[in-house]
Structure formats: C-alpha cells, structure tokens
Amino acid sequence: MTVHHAALETRPSDGDALVAFFALLGFDEVEPPPTLRGGTRWVQRGQTQVHLLLTDEPVVPPSGHVAVVAPDYQAATAALRAAGHTVVDRAQHWGSPRAFATAPGGHRVEIMAFPPG
Numbered sequence: 549m550t551v552h553h554a555a556l557e558t559r560p561s562d563g564d565a566l567v568a569f570f571a572l573l574g575f576d577e578v579e580p581p582p583t584l585r586g587g588t589r590w591v592q593r594g595q596t597q598v599h600l601l602l603t604d605e606p607v608v609p610p611s612g613h614v615a616v617v618a619p620d621y622q623a624a625t626a627a628l629r630a631a632g633h634t635v636v637d638r639a640q641h642w643g644s645p646r647a648f649a650t651a652p653g654g655h656r657v658e659i660m661a662f663p664p665g
C-alpha cells in the first residue's frame with residue numbers, strides 16, 4: 549500500500565504561487581476530475597499527488613507537514629532558495645540531507661534526499 553496524495557488547504561489567491569512552489573520540486577499541475585474543478589488544484593510527480601483545497605479560511609497546522617523526496621536534493625533546495633522561499637536545513641536522523649521549506653500560504657514542506665529505511 550502506498551500513499552497516493554496529501555491535501556493542503558490554501559487561499560485561492562495563493563494557488564498559483566503554491567503550484568509554482570511544487571513545480572520547483574518536480575511536480576506538474578494536473579487536472580482534477582470535472583466535479584472537483586474550481587475548488588481544487590492538483591500537482592503530481594510520478595504517482596504522488598498533492599491536492600490544493602481552495603478555501604477562504606485555510607487551516608495551516610503549525611507543525612504538520614508534507615514530506616517529499618527530491619530527485620536532486622541539492623538542486624531542489626537551491627531552486628527554492630533562489631525563488632525566495634525560506635529553507636532551513638535539519639538534522640540528518642537517518643543520514644539523509646533534509647530541510648523544511650515554508651510554502652506559499654504558510655505550509656511546512658519537508659524535502660529529503662532519500663526516505664528512512
């Protein structure tokens with residue numbers, strides 16, 4: 549069993565910036581099903597998706613986060629920094645370089661060179 553998607557609430561006005569943020573991590577925008585268009589935007593890399601739920605009053609957990617494995621960790625974190633995103637390196641608990649970035653709308657996104665195990 550694998551996780552197919554995570555969903556993040558965001559203001560409609562942050563939608564373009566959040567799609568651009570995930571593009572720096574190798575995600576492409578894909579069309580949601582017709583019944584979900586207008587209220588969501590989806591991004592995908594491989595078989596993994598992030599669904600952006602557009603709402604006027606999003607809930608952004610202070611510590612909760614989405615974690616993604618970057619195909620090229622150094623290039624991904626450099627691209628985020630060059631685009632003006634805050635990226636903070638974190639301890640390498642399992643030997644993998646990892647960092648937290650703050651995405652548009654305030655969500656924390658963990659970027660890893662490789663997953664544990």
